[in-house]
Amino acid sequence: MNEQASNAERMRFFVEQVQEKGRLELIDELVRSDFRNHTVEPGQRADREGVRETVAAMHEAFSELRVEVLHCVGDGDLVATHKVFRGRHTGAWFGVPPSGNPVEFRVMDMVGYRNGQLAEHWAVADALSLLRQTGALT
Secondary structure (H helix, E strand, O other), X not given: OOOOOOHHHHHHHHHHHHXXXXXXXXXXXXXXXXXXXXXXXXXXXXXXXXXXXXXXXXXXXXXXEEXXXXXXXXXXXXXXXXXXXXXXXXXXXXXXOOOOOEEEEEEEEEEEEXXXXXXXXXXXXXXXXXXXXXOOOO
16 A cells, blocks of 8 residues: 555455455455444454454455545545445355345444554444345344
């Protein structure tokens, strides 16, 4: 990633390359070693390794995964994104067995950058909609 890139550009790159394409090898370059996720689910790690585990789990659970950035706004070291994740539920996700259903869910998150790397993360995800689409809730 170019040193002159804005933090919003860095975030778009992270979403495209890591979240959507599953390029886990980029995580050590893009995410700080002291990274902190402030909104992890029970049982999830809140550190850089947790980012790697979450992205890997998403790609195991959702085939044909696509992530569309609807909005990406930077303000200094903070970047807010509004994204739509789309895929097919073909693997277990948080204990929910694969349904084969297409899924679409939205996530709004805020990330903090330090020296060009992801340092902090906060998120709100539409988990209820996702659980309904996977058949976990009726």
